[in-house]
Amino acid sequence: MTVTAPENQHSDLAPMRRALISVSDKGGLLDFARALAARGVELLSTGGTSTMLREAGLAVRDVADVTGFPEMMDGRVKTLHPMVHGGLLALRDNPDHAKAMEDHGIAAIDLLVVNLYPFEATVAKGADYATCVENIDIGGPAMIRAAAKNHAYVSVVTDAQDYAAVVAELDANGGQTRYAFRQVLAQRAYALTAAYDAAVSGWMAGALGETAPRRRAFAGTLAQTLRYGENPHQSAAFYTDGSDRAGVATAKQWQGKELSYNNINDTDAAFELVAEFDPAEGPACAIIKHANPCGVARGETLIDAYRAAYDCDRTSAFGGIVALNRPLDAATAEEICQIFTEVVIAPGADDAAKAVFAAKKNLRLLTTDGLPDPTSAGLTFRQVAGGFLVQDRDNGIILPADLKVVTKRAPSAAEIADLLFAWKVAKHVKSNAIVYVKGGATVGIGAGQMSRVDSTRIAARKSADMAEALGLSEPTVKGSVVASDAFFPFPDGLLTAAEAGATAVIQPGGSMRDADVIAAADAAGLAMVFTGQRHFRH
Template sequence: MAVPPPKVAAPDLVPLTRALFSVSDSRGMIDLARALDARGVLLFATGSTAKAIAAAGMPVTNVADLIGFPEILGGRVKTLHPKIHGGLLGIRNDPVHAAEMEEHGIEPFDLVVCNLYPFEATVAATDDYATIVENIDIGGPAMTRASAKNHGFVSVLVDPDDYDALLAEIEAHGGATTLAARKRWAAKAFARTAAYDAAVSGWFAGQVGDTTPKWRSLGGTLREALRYGENPHQSAAFYATGEKRPGVVTARQVQGKQLSYNNINDTDAAYELVAEFDPAVTPAVAIIKHANPCGVATGASLLEAYRLALRCDPVSAFGGIVALNGTLDAEAAREIVEVFTEVIIAPDATDEAIAIVAAKKNLRLLLAGGLPDPAAPGLSIRTVAGGFLAQDRDAGRVALGDVRVVTKRAPSEAEMADLLFAFRVAKHVKSNAIVYAKGGTTVGIGAGQMSRVDSSTIAAKKAAEAARAAGLAESLAIGSVVASDAFFPFADGLLAAAEAGATAIIQPGGSIRDEDVIAAADSAGLAMVFTGMRHFRH
């Protein structure tokens, strides 16, 4: 434990006389160095940074010359030296510190400009283990943390976006920085090193297969401060973790109002769902409202898929999110903009489609650049009081070879295709989840009920309402199949589906009353398959 220093107050104003640069992101660095040099600030820098400053025509002292020791081990060791860290950590108005600094020829630094090796960008760009490890910064975080700890005297900048603020600060205060500014920059510096270490530790845990590390850190980079959270009295912000996964984070917003907290949450849900369907196999569209699908469909085109998805629940679709698994084309765009929609998200869009959507200036159009892989591993986080829960993303998928027929009647080929489709959708519906489907489209969805019977009844009611809205004589549930995200604990939910007109059931199985449920299915003439995989979504 460090010995507590004497209680000496930090000054408000600290003039900048000596600045230390060590950057991997050179954006804006030369302009900053030039402005400081013009004010007579002495510049010091590590290897390549020093070369860049010198090449721009400014006097600069290489750190190796300052400490009298060259960079070694391929640049791994260059700033870990008392003349550097003493100059960063020394409390200048502490007589003991001041005497030791004088005794050892240590001069203080007033400003440190440091951004770290691009670890997150390297992980995003390559899977090469050695390259990633070499981009774990050691000296940079040490200098950054030392400077931030001694913010009473040292200004530390880790973000090129703060360079202009520094110049404005010293312009306003005669070449000095204020304690308030140094505190803000120190807080940001500690946040940066914490996020950096979180990225490193998270990557390493994955490399060694540790799914429950003793210490779990989360880090992110601010994408956008939001107007508010789920409700106007809640503050909120949107962060990117650096995960290589196309979606809302990677998307380019072509037009429309700023995304809200709820928009982002719902759009993510919609895009993750529609990505379940390979665009090379079939176009697909998902319409989401309050994080639940109100219509999902495949079709011969995106236009057909959208029309079928909208038919499932046209009332709930009003003000919803539309996600597509292929390039938004003009035909689909014209149809979508006829209904009030908050967000459209797709991998890409044609110029004509973009022009069509542009007529609705408040409609957000997001182009994500690709689809997320529904089978890729990842982490899902949820906070609880005093902690958080971490689990693998639900990457489970059920294919034809995974299901087991448990009834006397086996599903027909068409029923089996619809069963697999419906179960894939049910994975993205809040539990208790019931999905009616027919012809590769949902015809009724029941979500988030405490009773599975209630979900089944609501889904059947939705199917009947959709039929009336479409001018059809009988419910869309007639001749449909039903998917349940978890087992039927009793036969009542299954019988409610049969009464609505369903002919086949897909469910995980595993209830102590499975035999009773199977017997009820046989009695009703239903085909039923078990998946052995549950998809709770709470």
């Protein structure tokens, strides 16, 4: 859609004669201010910004001289004045506005350069409540909104990334800016104030213990325009939320094509899963396909973990995402390169590993500064028709002491280790989730079925298929343990797992027929533990 300049304008070009500059983040400012001054733009400024410009040898006028009032109340009041807002809001071609400006000595402000107090950074540092409140900007958002509203005449810059574009615009148009250019700046300005207010309101809700505030706002910053979404006919983009959580949003990409929508979604799923396994307790690998794990394993070495994960479902692993909980080494890189892999993400990679991947130009290698904390708090949200659902991140963790043995036979120490491993994996499998594990590696995964019995059967069938492919005499699921993300509503799913060869079961419990399921487990000689915690993942 093409938007033209307002009818009351003779031209879409607006001259830039006077700029008000008041910034918290002063990066790149001096060069920009010099460029403006060199093009005949008068500079107004406040506080520390004014001092910085003056010390750099630039002619600058203090806003206090314009308003006739000094900065007061620790700087809380300095720009909230008709001399400032009148200069920003006046419609230049409106006779009444022009007369008011003349009567009250208000000069037009054609460019506003403002960024805001670092509220989010203050919160991230763990500042106390009063300090956070003091870092809520008031004058800045008020001026930004005023200038953005009056974009028919005023340019508003809220991001240093736009400094060069403003200078180029002035040079291309004889010291003027085009209406379309000012529109873009205005949209960015409103997006900034919206994100800022979202951060403040979200922080305050948390500080007050409001888990369901009356209004909830989320904001993000564009990281990448994607080629398309889940399918080629869908447009898509990737936004970051400003958090420092290790993962795909904060990772460095060393090589390969740009990540796609599906790559980003799957890589996030893979890295969140592998982070469940503390690297101090040994190497671990997760292989993901379509947001579901097709193999997860620990090993003595990283290459051992990868091989064991791969052997769970070699067919599905083709074209998958590999996530590691330790820095990638050359031997593991060589092994991964034996099949086509879309993305590898790890906390790091040595030079030898990078050299191995360099020969695979389509393989994306991502490294992070660490692993995401699976126990950390946070929110997730999902859109539905007419709204969106918000919930806490699933950060539930089960320890050995949390397990309740409900069968006559208690699991062995080895079974408990595998049960806890399977439980961590099941947390990341789409419901209904069934996960078989043996020796610290998945040997069968059933995901996303409408029936828990079907998931149990599918996982066992995939195990049998892999055993045949590997030339084994029996399915790898024989002698395994099994995890179910939710309770077995009837004994049939548990008995199916027992028939497949499982010897121990971990599940939440809580079914009306728990007694029947426990009796069936006892009859089959199974050990079973309840967690009291469910891990649905839809």
